[in-house]
Structure formats: structure tokens, C-alpha cells
Amino acid sequence: MIVMKPTATEDEIQAVINRIESCGARAHPSRGEEVTVIGAVGDREHVARLGLEGSPGVEQVVPILKPYKLASTQLRNGERTVMEIGGRLVGGDNFAMIAGVCTVESREQTLETARIVRDAGATMFRGGAYKPRTSPYAFQGLGEEGLRLLKEAKEETGLPIVTELMDARDLEPVLEVADMIQIGARNMQNYTLLTEIGRSNCPVMIKRGLSATLEELLMASEYVLKEGNQKVLLCERGIRTFETAYRFTLDLTAVPVLKELSHLPVIVDPSHAAGRRDLVTPLSLAAAAVGADGIIVEMHPHPEEAICDGPQALYADTFPEYLEQVERAAAVAGKVLSSTPA
Amino acid sequence: MIVMKPTATEDEIQAVINRIESCGARAHPSRGEEVTVIGAVGDREHVARLGLEGSPGVEQVVPILKPYKLASTQLRNGERTVMEIGGRLVGGDNFAMIAGVCTVESREQTLETARIVRDAGATMFRGGAYKPRTSPYAFQGLGEEGLRLLKEAKEETGLPIVTELMDARDLEPVLEVADMIQIGARNMQNYTLLTEIGRSNCPVMIKRGLSATLEELLMASEYVLKEGNQKVLLCERGIRTFETAYRFTLDLTAVPVLKELSHLPVIVDPSHAAGRRDLVTPLSLAAAAVGADGIIVEMHPHPEEAICDGPQALYADTFPEYLEQVERAAAVAGKVLSSTPA
Amino acid sequence: MIVMKPTATEDEIQAVINRIESCGARAHPSRGEEVTVIGAVGDREHVARLGLEGSPGVEQVVPILKPYKLASTQLRNGERTVMEIGGRLVGGDNFAMIAGVCTVESREQTLETARIVRDAGATMFRGGAYKPRTSPYAFQGLGEEGLRLLKEAKEETGLPIVTELMDARDLEPVLEVADMIQIGARNMQNYTLLTEIGRSNCPVMIKRGLSATLEELLMASEYVLKEGNQKVLLCERGIRTFETAYRFTLDLTAVPVLKELSHLPVIVDPSHAAGRRDLVTPLSLAAAAVGADGIIVEMHPHPEEAICDGPQALYADTFPEYLEQVERAAAVAGKVLSSTPA
Amino acid sequence: MIVMKPTATEDEIQAVINRIESCGARAHPSRGEEVTVIGAVGDREHVARLGLEGSPGVEQVVPILKPYKLASTQLRNGERTVMEIGGRLVGGDNFAMIAGVCTVESREQTLETARIVRDAGATMFRGGAYKPRTSPYAFQGLGEEGLRLLKEAKEETGLPIVTELMDARDLEPVLEVADMIQIGARNMQNYTLLTEIGRSNCPVMIKRGLSATLEELLMASEYVLKEGNQKVLLCERGIRTFETAYRFTLDLTAVPVLKELSHLPVIVDPSHAAGRRDLVTPLSLAAAAVGADGIIVEMHPHPEEAICDGPQALYADTFPEYLEQVERAAAVAGKVLSSTPA
Structure with missing residues (x-):
């Protein structure tokens, strides 16, 4: 036009x-x-x-047609995608609770947290082996050693594993342990990385860049979908605004709007948005009530000793109570926790 | 420092x-x-x-001390303010549902909506007689005629009335009908207006400016409190961000953070934030779940005939069902609808 | 559409x-x-x-027609408005240097600064008698006493006076001294104030709200123009963004775009945008080079003793050198300082 | 603290x-x-x-120490870095005009533009062989064929070549032709890419992410500097704000502030910020007047036939006149065009 x-x-x-x-x-x-x-x-x-x-x-x-095709609601005539990831159903009426550690730090920390996650009945376990850090002087993750610990956690608990990929050259070792790959907000428009994942068959959750429009997020998903990989999830994790009272501004309006524009499941990350433990619970309840298909959250057995992002980690021993409250909020939006293998 | x-x-x-x-x-x-x-x-x-x-x-x-004093949590040693407005309790565990019309258009529209609001058991009735409009060519409200219709609605339904004040010279006629005055986002830093209301005794809800920080919002409340009027409520109604897929970005992180910083009740306005009817319900559920002390929402018996903001008005006949769902979300956050006179 | x-x-x-x-x-x-x-x-x-x-x-x-009419370029068939203010020409090829004090503090401070402004050949003198302050505990200006001092500065130097109006009830005393009224960013959408000024005949400079779109700024000017007052100037003074390294982000792209959309002159305020003295000169040069019709800037004989905004005030004794450099930048954009009476 | x-x-x-x-x-x-x-x-x-x-x-x-060290002003005791790139001096009093095509489309387009750039006396030639595109369906650049055409342009004109690198796996072929590598805004926090370039010895210009703070931009440069590559330039190319009247908001305040925080040269890209040809000249003048160490700008012999970003390309035949005007603006800030080999 x-x-x-x-x-x-x-x-x-x-x-x-x-x-x-x-x-x-x-x-x-x-x-x-x-x-x-x-x-x-x-x-x-x-x-x-x-x-x-x-x-x-x-x-x-004025462009009238949407630039994304494979991610659009029309592709499936308005039907929402339900996908199986590591034996769990995600999307539709299923609510996914993805919980774990920000960074894999040690065998004890990883296994202890994984057991709590499993015992509470959560859906998947997350843990970072490769960490994108603003500072080159900060801890960058355990790398392949971290992947090995995640594998052990998977073997012991049976939980599907979610971990971040930052460099296409690490795709192979990551694929050996990951049931779902996470693309961080900083890499949302790293198109060569998205294309490589599109050529794998591994489910991928793409985090919205901190000032990406919903259209740009959907176009990032289109890079993966176009290569043939249909298992893409979108993740809202807070946007950058003028407000300095908190780290990011969690944009929950994005959830119903993404679900209107696209058939892909929408996950919310309240931990990174808030950057503060005391905000994680209220924001999680809001995310569940607004209709998100799941939450990805961080905890730590001893947050004050965490190497990275300790201030936003829930105390692991409060997780069961937290999960129960989130389930009640998800129920208001008509969703049920996806915990038993499909 | x-x-x-x-x-x-x-x-x-x-x-x-x-x-x-x-x-x-x-x-x-x-x-x-x-x-x-x-x-x-x-x-x-x-x-x-x-x-x-x-x-x-x-x-x-780097300022260390907060610039607001009377609005701060410390003033009440962490106790939250519960206030009575037109016979209803607001704050604490009470959840206020303030519902009504965007603009008072006619006797029928106003009374019909007010009856629906009363019958559903909501807390207060809102209606605009003076309307701040971006365009000088747009309808500016019925003015004093609108106030008369609000008075009639109050007499018939017994509901407390909430209405906007834009000009200090209209304070007197507004005080005759209003149980609570609303200050719009554009007037959040209209300090002469805030000071005048501070000298009245009328409860006032101050809407956050569309790019006001929480600190600025609290400083606006301080202008009222300093004059002696202690009945101030804060209202989050969406902030301006880069995202263009919706009118404003509802900032629900503001709710728990305002409640940490201040003892004043926090209300959420999902209607103006979204600008679209289909987003009002999910955002209302999220607002209730995040711990808001209430919601202010717009409806219309025939939204397609509304003079102003019809696209965001709920259909009045769906209001009871909507309210019931919001009550369930508020319950997750430990709150109960404030509907019967205190 | x-x-x-x-x-x-x-x-x-x-x-x-x-x-x-x-x-x-x-x-x-x-x-x-x-x-x-x-x-x-x-x-x-x-x-x-x-x-x-x-x-x-x-x-x-998708709205196709612009909502503003009297402010639009089409109204004058693309010709730019040149207006006379207190005997000086503003707009077209004329570059206006409006300089003075943030707040009128004392007789000496006001007259000393006004003499420096006159001697350097600037266009108008600015000084605040009514000050909008975020904090109710901060100094709110000398009020009518400040207006009297401005009148004295005008009588002594012959410079046209620019001063801010915050409350329609102060219009009469302000009109007695002001050659141009300034509407602050916080009051850009105070429509009752704009309408009152529209009914006067006094030139008015409207500052862009800190997150107002250009369309909203033009609609604010439309409120004045619609009442019959044709002497409206627009002022860019920095917008609110995510960046925290400076107070506001001066949006110089707004200058050529406003000049494309509207026939009204466009002024830039680098002092409030930056909040820091060392940024005022480079931003002033940029504003002049980008094609602004003028600059409004603050100085102080002894900034470290200023009651308000001292950190952003130029040292008054460096003003002549500053003005000379700005004139050279304005010349690159084809403009000449408007200093002698028209 | x-x-x-x-x-x-x-x-x-x-x-x-x-x-x-x-x-x-x-x-x-x-x-x-x-x-x-x-x-x-x-x-x-x-x-x-x-x-x-x-x-x-x-x-x-409240962090008191800056997190960047090698990029900081203190490292050089306040002295600004002057570096040689392909025989031209950049930084200090030298003003770099980097001009060329958005995308290398064909031999004629590339060579014709390069000749115009050389004849006008500009500093370097830019051209994209790898293009990061929001849409996977859009043209992604000629790749290695594009690099060959850039090499030919370099041989014919003697101009140093600037081109973008998106994927660490393309580093080797790019190093064969590039005198300076460009990192696009989307890859500003692609840390694996930055680290690889840090291990090369090739000058690199890092574009600020569209909502990156200055601190984050400096931390990105730190990733390169830490590996031993000292030739890093910073580039402001517009940030994302609420304003929709233009593509991005060029943040010229960033220029003097970056020069205060860091010893690295600061370049401005007005083409991508504006997205519209008619804004490129005023923004270039403003960038030069604010004190930038250079400008990177796009032109095209026939913009209406450009494959990519034609609307923002200057007409190549107006380039000499444009460059002359920019030189005058740079002179106001005390800088001289760097055009002859050092």
C-alpha cells in the first residue's frame, strides 16, 4: 500500500x-x-x-501482508501447535515448567537442583554450559564439561534438557545432550546460527531480543522454520525501556499477541526479566494467568554462592510451593502442568 | 554519594x-x-x-535516599494502606473492580452500564465527563451534563463514582459527584492540579505518565500527600516502548515494585494499555495475579456505537463472566473482591 | 484504510x-x-x-490523512513561517539564540546574565519565574517577583523575554512581561492551558513531551492554532530512552522531519537534554548544523551557586565564544543569527 | 557500593x-x-x-568502577587514539568519510560508485558482500563473489575497503580483501565473532546495537581489545525509541560521551539511522558538527534500482557536493578530512 x-x-x-x-x-x-x-x-x-x-x-x-509465513496463524488455520519435546507435550492446554540452574557450576549443584525439579513434577531441566556474558572478564561457562554434567542430570532424573547454543561450531556436542536448544536474546538475529539449527531437527526456543519487535522475533523463527525444523518456541524475557527500577520490563502483552499472530508456543522467562528473586513469583503468576504456554525459571540450592545471576535465583527448597502456586494461576487460563511423559 | x-x-x-x-x-x-x-x-x-x-x-x-517521604513504605513501617472510598475498602487484601464507560455519552448508556456493574457486584463505577483528547477536533466530553448523569447513576445504583479532572477550575462541580477523582496520564505532572486536589479531601487515583518512572509517579503522589490529602492511589496504565504491535506496553513489574516502595494501593488499567478488547481479559487476569489492588476497566452496551475508545470496551453483557474470572486470578494472589459496602 | x-x-x-x-x-x-x-x-x-x-x-x-491541519506544511503550500517576536524575526533563514537563566534567582543574577546575552548579540532572554519541579520539596520559582525582575531585564537590555507558564490562572501577569510564553514538556498535553494561550495573541514555544511523538507535538500546537493564535514554535528538548549515560537523548532527527511536516519554526534545547555543561556546546553545534531555527540555552554567572540546574548552565563569561561557534555551525545550514531588531 | x-x-x-x-x-x-x-x-x-x-x-x-579497562580513556591518560587503516589516518583531528554501496550488486555498480568515492576524495570504500537481513526470503548478499568485486574496486581506486563479517567461518576470505571489518548492530553481542576478530589484526568497526547502552558497546569493544587487536572503532547508527516517524533515532549525544569515556574513534552512520535519503545530509552535518571522527554513508548510481536499502542511498552524482558540505561542518568541530594516504 x-x-x-x-x-x-x-x-x-x-x-x-x-x-x-x-x-x-x-x-x-x-x-x-x-x-x-x-x-x-x-x-x-x-x-x-x-x-x-x-x-x-x-x-x-504501508506493508499489508505479514512478512512471516511459516510462523503465522494462518499456516495452521488458527490451530495451535502442540509439540513433543523429550517425551513431554508443549503447547495447547499443556503448561511447561522449565526449571533449573542459570549456569552449570558443579556436579553437586546440578544434580541437587535437577532432583528438586524432578520431584516437584516440573517439565524440563535447564542449565547453561555456554554463557553469553557482557564482560569478557566474567565467567563464560564450563563448556563441554557442563554438557557432560547435564547429561548426567538427564540420566539420573529422566528430565528433558534445555541448554543454550551460542556458536554454530558447538552444535554437535550440544545436540548430544539437548532435548531443546535455547537461543539467547543477544543471538536472536544471529542468522547463521538460526539457519544451522534449522537444519538440525532439535526443538529450539528463541528468546526475544531486548528491543526486538514481535515481528522481528517471528522473522527469526522463520529462519529456522524455513530450513525444515518445525519445532520452534518463542520466549518473552523482558524488553528494554526507560524504567531503571528493574532490569528489564517484562512485556506480558506480547503473550496473547504472539498467540494471535503465530501458532508457535510462547514461553516466559521471569528470572532474567526481573533480575531479582522477590519479583520472580508475582511475575510468574502473571505470566501463567495471561496465557503463556510455559515458564522458564532459575533456582539454586545456595543462591548466595552462585557464580552467575544468584540474585534472581529462587531458593531451590521453595520451588515445590512456587510451582503449586503457578499451577493455580495457569488453571485460571485453562492450562494444566505438563509433567508426566506424554 | x-x-x-x-x-x-x-x-x-x-x-x-x-x-x-x-x-x-x-x-x-x-x-x-x-x-x-x-x-x-x-x-x-x-x-x-x-x-x-x-x-x-x-x-x-548517586542519590541514596529516596526523594519521596509520605508515599514511602517506611512511613507506615511496611504496613499497607487500606482506605475507605464511598463505603468500599480499597487496599490490603481487598480487590477493587472499578468498571464503567470511557465517556458518558447519554442517559441510557450510562444507566444501563451502571446497572450491569452493580448487578455483577463490582466495586465502583467510572465515567468520563471531561476527556483529554490528543486532537482538538475530537469529542471533548459532555462536561457538567456528564457530571449530572454520573450523579443519577450513583443515586440509582449506590455505586461510588470515579471521574477525571483535567482543570483545577472544574474541581468544585467534580467534587459534588466524585467519590474518587482520576488524574490522567497526561496530567501526572500537572503540579498545580495535583496541589489543588491535595487541598481537597477527595480520594484521587493518579495514572502513571506514559513514560514516567516509578519514582516520578511517587513524586506526583507526594504533591497530593504533602497538602494533607492521604487518600492517593497509583495506577499503571501502560508505558510507551518501541513495540508497535499494541498501543502501550502494560508494565506489570511496576505493581510489585510500587508495592515494595510505597504503602499506597496500586490499580491497573488494562483497557487503555491494550486499546483492543481481545487483550483486556488476559491482561486483567495477569494484573490480578501479579498482586494489583484493583482494576479499572471500560465496557459499553454497544461498543461499535461508542463515541470514544469503542475498540477497547468490553461488551457489557460479558462483564459478569469476566469479573468472575478476574476474581479467580485475584484469589491466586490472596485477594478478595471488595463489593459490599464496608 | x-x-x-x-x-x-x-x-x-x-x-x-x-x-x-x-x-x-x-x-x-x-x-x-x-x-x-x-x-x-x-x-x-x-x-x-x-x-x-x-x-x-x-x-x-491505518490512518492515511494527517490529523493536524493548521500546523501542516500544506497549509502554506510548503512555505515556511517567519514570525516577528518582540521585534526579532524567527524562522526561515533566521537563527534565534535564546539564552538566559534557568530560574530567576535574584536581581543581580538576572541583570548580569541579561547584559551578557545582549552584549553577545543574542536574540532573546529567557528566565523562569514559575518552575515545574519533580519534587514538591524543591524550589518552585520566585513567581510574580520573578516576573518583575524579568521586566526590569527587558527594560534595561531591550531583549524580548521568554518565560514559562504552568497554570492558566497566571496567564495575565505573565502576558504583561512575556514576548514569548514557554510551555514545558510536562504540560505539552495540558489542553486547557494550550487552549487559553490560543485565545491570547502571545507567541508560544511548546516543548515536546519527553516521550511525545512528533504527531502528538503537532496536535498540541493545533490546540493553540485552532483558537486563532498563529505564533507557535516547536521545541525539541530530548526524549526518554533506555540509555542512562545522559539525562535525555536529544532527538535531532526530529528537526528536519518536523520541518517537513510543518511550517512552524523548530527550536532545540540542548541544556535540558544533556543536563551536563560539557555536552551543551557539541549538541548546540549539531542542532545548528542539522537546520534548527534556533537554540534555547541556559547560563549562569556562577553555576555552582545556582538554585536549579546549575550543572547544565554554561559559564556566562564563555557565552560570546560559544555563540560565535554556534553561528558558524548555523551558517553551514544556511542560517544567520537574528540579533538586531527587525 | x-x-x-x-x-x-x-x-x-x-x-x-x-x-x-x-x-x-x-x-x-x-x-x-x-x-x-x-x-x-x-x-x-x-x-x-x-x-x-x-x-x-x-x-x-551501585557499581562505581567502569567494567571496561582497555577501551577506557584512562588507559591512554586521556590521549585519543589515532590509527592507520589502509594508509589513512583515523581519529584525532582526522575526519574519515567512509562511503560506498549498501550491497555489492554488480561489477558496474561497484566500480562506478568506487570511482565517484575516490574522485571526491573520500577516505574509504564500503560495500556489503554478506548482508544480515530480517527476512530469510530477502537477498542475502553476493558472498565470495561480492568480495572479489570489492578487491577489484580496491585495485582500481586504491581505496581501503570496509565490509561486514557475520560468521566467524567467513573470516579468512574477508581478511583477504578488507582493510577494516564491520560488525553489524545485530552482532554487537556475538561474542564468539568478536573474539575471533580480536585474534586477527584487522581494524574493526563495531556498530552499536539498536538498544545497546554505551557501556555495552564499550564492553563489546573490550572483547576484541582483550585478544590483542587494538584497532577498534565505535559506530553510532541510531537507536530504537518510541518514535515511529523515522526508522531509528540517531543518538548524537553518544558521540561526545563515548569520546569522554573511551580513547577509541567514533563513527556515525546516518544512512541506516534515517532510512530516508532526504534526512541523510542534515544528519551528516549534525554528526560532523558534534565531533564525530567520521561518517559511513551509502550511495548508489541508481538508487531506485538498488536491491537493498535504495530509499536511503544518496544519488552518487550528488556525493561531491555532499562531501564538501560535511567537510565544512567537520571544520566547525576542528577536524580535517582524511583523504590522502598518510
Whole structure:
């Protein structure tokens, strides 16, 4: 949809029509009293490539069609995707509680937490072996040693494992242990990484960049879907705003809107959004009540000794009580905890 | 707390100390290996007035004390304020459902909606007689005629009335009908208006400006409290972010954080945040689950005929079902609907 | 322009067409392969009032016509407004340097600064008598005593006076001394105040709210213009973003864009944007080079003793050198300092 | 600097002191009348790792030391870095004009533009062979074929070449032609990519992520510097804000502030910030006047035929006139175009 300026001449209007038709699209001009609007019916990418925004007489170009296709609600005629991950159902009426440690630090810390997660009846276990850190001087994760500990946790508890991938060159070892790969917010637009995962068959949860629009998040998922990997989950983890009283602003409006735009499941990460333990419970209840398909949350047996993000980790021994409260909030939105193998 | 630059000289450090002491405060320098930090102990306003940020050798000034006093949690030693408004209790474990019309349009529309609100058991009735509109060409409200219709609704239903005040010169007629005055987001920093209301005794709900920090919102409440009016409520109604998929981004993290910083009740307005009817229910559930002290919501018997903000109005006939669902979410956060007169 | 959902039924499309026609507008449907788009040709306000966003089958409503009329470039066929204020020309190729004190504190401070401003050849003198302060405990300005001092500065130096108005009830005394009224960012959407000024004949500079869009700023100017007052200036003074390294983010892109959208002059306030003296000069040069019609800047004979905003005040004795550098930057953009009476 | 809550007990204060001392740092408590503040003197990373934010009685943790070291102004005692890139001097009083095509499309387009850039006397030639695109369906660049065309442009014109690297696996072919590597905004926090470039010796310009703070940008540069590569340039290219009237908001305040915080040169990209040709010239003038060390700008012989970002490309034949005007603006800030080989 091309909106012409009120001062556009007939020649300028005709030039735009000609350019639209030159790329194989059809032009539908509507001449109003003040302005003329020209609809362009055809391939969105072809029309976008014309770059009509800068042409003489053009006021603005308003895209009408969504740029994502495979992620869109229409693809499935409005039906929501339910996928199986490590034997658990995710999406639809199933509520996924993904809990674990921020960083795999040691065998004891990992196994102790994994047992608590399993005993409480949560859905999956998360743990970071590769950690993207703002500072090059900060701890960067245990790497392959961390992956080994996650494998051990999986063997002992039977829980599916979620872990982050930062570098395409680490894909192979990660695939050996991960039931779901996590793409961090900083890598949401690392397109070479997304493409590689698209060529694997491993479920992937993509975190929204801290100032990514929902459309950009869906386009990131499209990079994976386009390569053939259909198991993509979206994750809201807080956006960056002017407010400095908390680390990020959890954008819960994104949840119902993403579910309207896309058939993919939507997970919420209250831990990284808040950065503070005392906010994790209220934000988790809100996320469950707003209709999220799951929550990913961090805990630690001894948060004050955590190497990374201790202040936001729940005390592991309060987890069962926390989970019970979240389940009640999820029930208000019509969802049931997905805990037993499917 | 004044942080000096690593390059600050001893003379620059001494000059800052002298200026702090010149306003009657005490200076506590701590000399680290890289930088010197000087604590200033005394009246916050006096120290702020020194304007040390621009002084030679100063890196930054970090205020330690909160600038608000009467709104702060400490004032009540952590106890939350419970107030009576038009015979209803607000705050504490009471959940207030404030529902009504965006704009008072006609006698039928107002009375019909008020009856639905009363019958469903909600807490108060809201209706706008004075409307702040971005466009001077848009409908600006019925004014005093609107106030008369609100009075009639109050007489018929017994519901307390909430209505907006935009101009201090309208205070008197508004006080005749309002049980609670609403200050809109655009007027959050209209200090002459806040001061006038502070001199009345009427409860007031102050909406957060669309890019106001929580500290600024609390300072706005301080303008009212300082004049002697202790019945102030805070309202989160969505902030402005980069996301364009919805009108505003409802900031639910603000709710638990405001409740930590202040003893005042916190209300959420999902209607104006979302601007779309289909988002109002999920956001209301999230607001109740996150621990809000209430919700203010708009409905209309025939939204498609509404003069203003019809797209965000709930259908009035679905209100009872909506309220029931919100009550269940509030229960998860430990709150009970405040509906019968106190 | 109403964009229907891909799933919209023929009945839903027809219902939208009927509603458009019900308000006297004409409907132009374009049926694409994937979606139908319906143009609505008629009065913008009437169509907006239909609230079609919430109707069944509607994806989004894209307004095509600008909501402002009197502020728009078209009103003057692209010619820029040049106005006379206190005998000085503003707009067009004239560059206005408005300089002075943040707050009128004393006779000496005011007169000393005014003389420096006059001697350097600046265009107008600014000084605040009424100060909007975030804290009710902060100094709120000298009020009418401040106005008297400004009058004295005017009599002595012959400079036109710019001062802020916060409350419509102070309009009369302010009009006695002001050659131009300033509306602060917090009051940009104080519509009752704007309307009152619109009924006066006094030039007014409206500061952009710290998260106001350009469209909202233009709509604020429209409130004044609509009442008959044609002398409106727009002022960019920094917007609120996520960045915390400085107080506000000066949005210089707003300058050329406002000049494209509107015929009104555009002024930049680097002092309040930066909040720090050392940033004022580079930002002033940038503002002049980007094509601003003027700058409003603060200085103080002894900034370290300033009651308010001392850290951002230029040292008064460096003002002549500063002004000379700004003039050179303005020359790059084709503008000449407006200093002698017109 | 740890700020305790007003309600913190003596035990809580002592516990914080003990934890600080447990990591080898020293604790300096200052007990004010209302709150106690504890300075922690020692290694920043060690103290950060304590995660004191979540500890009982702690209000907030205020970091005093900057987290970046090699990028900081102090490293060079306030002297600015001047570096040689492909025989041209960058930084200090040298103004770099980096101009070229968004995407290498064809031999003619590339060579024709390169000749115009050389003839006008610009500093370097830019051209993209690998293009990060929001949509997987959009043109992704010519890849190695594009690198070959850039090599040809370099051989013919003698201009140093700037091109983007997205994937560490392409580092080797890129190093064969690039005199400077560009890291795009989306990859600013792709730490594995930054680390690899840090191990090369190739100058690198890092673009600020669209919502990255200056501190995060400096930390990204630190990833490169830490590996031994000292030739890092910072680039402001517009940030994401609420304003929708333009693509991004160019943050020119970042330029003087980055130059205060760091010794590294600061470049501005007005093309991507604006997204519209008509804004490129005013924003370039502003960037030069604010004190930037250079500009990176896009042009095209026939923008309306450009595959990518045509609307923001300057017409190549207007480049000489544009460059002359930018030089005049740079002169106001005391800088001279760096065009002849050093």
C-alpha cells in the first residue's frame, strides 16, 4: 500500500504504478480528495525490493501482508501447535515448567537442583554450559564439561534438557545432550546460527531480543522454520525501556499477541526479566494467568554462592510451593502442568 | 554519594567536601585505589541543590535516599494502606473492580452500564465527563451534563463514582459527584492540579505518565500527600516502548515494585494499555495475579456505537463472566473482591 | 484504510463497508488474493470515531490523512513561517539564540546574565519565574517577583523575554512581561492551558513531551492554532530512552522531519537534554548544523551557586565564544543569527 | 557500593561486610542517619559475582568502577587514539568519510560508485558482500563473489575497503580483501565473532546495537581489545525509541560521551539511522558538527534500482557536493578530512 503525498503529481503517481507493474505485481490506485493511495498486489519481497519509500511524491509505504509465513496463524488455520519435546507435550492446554540452574557450576549443584525439579513434577531441566556474558572478564561457562554434567542430570532424573547454543561450531556436542536448544536474546538475529539449527531437527526456543519487535522475533523463527525444523518456541524475557527500577520490563502483552499472530508456543522467562528473586513469583503468576504456554525459571540450592545471576535465583527448597502456586494461576487460563511423559 | 573521576586531584576532592559542608551536611570520603567516593549525609534537597554533577573532578552523583517521604513504605513501617472510598475498602487484601464507560455519552448508556456493574457486584463505577483528547477536533466530553448523569447513576445504583479532572477550575462541580477523582496520564505532572486536589479531601487515583518512572509517579503522589490529602492511589496504565504491535506496553513489574516502595494501593488499567478488547481479559487476569489492588476497566452496551475508545470496551453483557474470572486470578494472589459496602 | 484479516468473511467485509458509509464517508474495497483492504474517503474524525479496530474481521486501521491541519506544511503550500517576536524575526533563514537563566534567582543574577546575552548579540532572554519541579520539596520559582525582575531585564537590555507558564490562572501577569510564553514538556498535553494561550495573541514555544511523538507535538500546537493564535514554535528538548549515560537523548532527527511536516519554526534545547555543561556546546553545534531555527540555552554567572540546574548552565563569561561557534555551525545550514531588531 | 535498606538490621549489615571480605575485597561501611552504605574496594568482577543484590537488607548495588579497562580513556591518560587503516589516518583531528554501496550488486555498480568515492576524495570504500537481513526470503548478499568485486574496486581506486563479517567461518576470505571489518548492530553481542576478530589484526568497526547502552558497546569493544587487536572503532547508527516517524533515532549525544569515556574513534552512520535519503545530509552535518571522527554513508548510481536499502542511498552524482558540505561542518568541530594516504 503506497500512500502518495498530497502534492504528488499525476506523473509521479504514474511512475509508481509503472514500477509496481515492472516487478510483476498489480497496482490498484484509489484517488481520494486529498491523497492517492496505490495498492500493490503481488509478492511482498518483490514489492519491498522496489524501495518505493524514497521515490518522488511518495509519503509512506504501508506493508499489508505479514512478512512471516511459516510462523503465522494462518499456516495452521488458527490451530495451535502442540509439540513433543523429550517425551513431554508443549503447547495447547499443556503448561511447561522449565526449571533449573542459570549456569552449570558443579556436579553437586546440578544434580541437587535437577532432583528438586524432578520431584516437584516440573517439565524440563535447564542449565547453561555456554554463557553469553557482557564482560569478557566474567565467567563464560564450563563448556563441554557442563554438557557432560547435564547429561548426567538427564540420566539420573529422566528430565528433558534445555541448554543454550551460542556458536554454530558447538552444535554437535550440544545436540548430544539437548532435548531443546535455547537461543539467547543477544543471538536472536544471529542468522547463521538460526539457519544451522534449522537444519538440525532439535526443538529450539528463541528468546526475544531486548528491543526486538514481535515481528522481528517471528522473522527469526522463520529462519529456522524455513530450513525444515518445525519445532520452534518463542520466549518473552523482558524488553528494554526507560524504567531503571528493574532490569528489564517484562512485556506480558506480547503473550496473547504472539498467540494471535503465530501458532508457535510462547514461553516466559521471569528470572532474567526481573533480575531479582522477590519479583520472580508475582511475575510468574502473571505470566501463567495471561496465557503463556510455559515458564522458564532459575533456582539454586545456595543462591548466595552462585557464580552467575544468584540474585534472581529462587531458593531451590521453595520451588515445590512456587510451582503449586503457578499451577493455580495457569488453571485460571485453562492450562494444566505438563509433567508426566506424554 | 559523590563519585570522583579517577583523575580527580586532591584539591578537587577537597572542594567537593567543602561544598557539601557549606550546606550543613557532613562529608564522608572513602579513598579507593582507583577512585574516591564521598558520602554526603544531610538533607537530600539541600545536597541536590548544590548541583555537584558539573563540578571539576566529579564523575557522577548517586542519590541514596529516596526523594519521596509520605508515599514511602517506611512511613507506615511496611504496613499497607487500606482506605475507605464511598463505603468500599480499597487496599490490603481487598480487590477493587472499578468498571464503567470511557465517556458518558447519554442517559441510557450510562444507566444501563451502571446497572450491569452493580448487578455483577463490582466495586465502583467510572465515567468520563471531561476527556483529554490528543486532537482538538475530537469529542471533548459532555462536561457538567456528564457530571449530572454520573450523579443519577450513583443515586440509582449506590455505586461510588470515579471521574477525571483535567482543570483545577472544574474541581468544585467534580467534587459534588466524585467519590474518587482520576488524574490522567497526561496530567501526572500537572503540579498545580495535583496541589489543588491535595487541598481537597477527595480520594484521587493518579495514572502513571506514559513514560514516567516509578519514582516520578511517587513524586506526583507526594504533591497530593504533602497538602494533607492521604487518600492517593497509583495506577499503571501502560508505558510507551518501541513495540508497535499494541498501543502501550502494560508494565506489570511496576505493581510489585510500587508495592515494595510505597504503602499506597496500586490499580491497573488494562483497557487503555491494550486499546483492543481481545487483550483486556488476559491482561486483567495477569494484573490480578501479579498482586494489583484493583482494576479499572471500560465496557459499553454497544461498543461499535461508542463515541470514544469503542475498540477497547468490553461488551457489557460479558462483564459478569469476566469479573468472575478476574476474581479467580485475584484469589491466586490472596485477594478478595471488595463489593459490599464496608 | 481498513485492512481485513485473511480470514475475514464476506459478511464482515460488507459490515465494515456499511459502517463507513453510515458516517457519510465512501468505502473503496480492494480485494487482494490474500487480504481485502477498504479505503474510507471522508472526514478523518468521523471515520476514527467508528472505532473499526475492534470490529469482527478487521486486522488493523491505518490512518492515511494527517490529523493536524493548521500546523501542516500544506497549509502554506510548503512555505515556511517567519514570525516577528518582540521585534526579532524567527524562522526561515533566521537563527534565534535564546539564552538566559534557568530560574530567576535574584536581581543581580538576572541583570548580569541579561547584559551578557545582549552584549553577545543574542536574540532573546529567557528566565523562569514559575518552575515545574519533580519534587514538591524543591524550589518552585520566585513567581510574580520573578516576573518583575524579568521586566526590569527587558527594560534595561531591550531583549524580548521568554518565560514559562504552568497554570492558566497566571496567564495575565505573565502576558504583561512575556514576548514569548514557554510551555514545558510536562504540560505539552495540558489542553486547557494550550487552549487559553490560543485565545491570547502571545507567541508560544511548546516543548515536546519527553516521550511525545512528533504527531502528538503537532496536535498540541493545533490546540493553540485552532483558537486563532498563529505564533507557535516547536521545541525539541530530548526524549526518554533506555540509555542512562545522559539525562535525555536529544532527538535531532526530529528537526528536519518536523520541518517537513510543518511550517512552524523548530527550536532545540540542548541544556535540558544533556543536563551536563560539557555536552551543551557539541549538541548546540549539531542542532545548528542539522537546520534548527534556533537554540534555547541556559547560563549562569556562577553555576555552582545556582538554585536549579546549575550543572547544565554554561559559564556566562564563555557565552560570546560559544555563540560565535554556534553561528558558524548555523551558517553551514544556511542560517544567520537574528540579533538586531527587525 | 552497597546501599542497605533503612530497615536493615545490624546482623544484615555485618553479613554483607563478611561476604565482601570473603572475596578478598575490603569493606568500608558509612552509617548515615537513615541508611548505611558499604563501599567494597577490590576486584570489580569478584564483587559483582557475589550477587549481593538479592541479600537480606540490601536495597541496591551501585557499581562505581567502569567494567571496561582497555577501551577506557584512562588507559591512554586521556590521549585519543589515532590509527592507520589502509594508509589513512583515523581519529584525532582526522575526519574519515567512509562511503560506498549498501550491497555489492554488480561489477558496474561497484566500480562506478568506487570511482565517484575516490574522485571526491573520500577516505574509504564500503560495500556489503554478506548482508544480515530480517527476512530469510530477502537477498542475502553476493558472498565470495561480492568480495572479489570489492578487491577489484580496491585495485582500481586504491581505496581501503570496509565490509561486514557475520560468521566467524567467513573470516579468512574477508581478511583477504578488507582493510577494516564491520560488525553489524545485530552482532554487537556475538561474542564468539568478536573474539575471533580480536585474534586477527584487522581494524574493526563495531556498530552499536539498536538498544545497546554505551557501556555495552564499550564492553563489546573490550572483547576484541582483550585478544590483542587494538584497532577498534565505535559506530553510532541510531537507536530504537518510541518514535515511529523515522526508522531509528540517531543518538548524537553518544558521540561526545563515548569520546569522554573511551580513547577509541567514533563513527556515525546516518544512512541506516534515517532510512530516508532526504534526512541523510542534515544528519551528516549534525554528526560532523558534534565531533564525530567520521561518517559511513551509502550511495548508489541508481538508487531506485538498488536491491537493498535504495530509499536511503544518496544519488552518487550528488556525493561531491555532499562531501564538501560535511567537510565544512567537520571544520566547525576542528577536524580535517582524511583523504590522502598518510
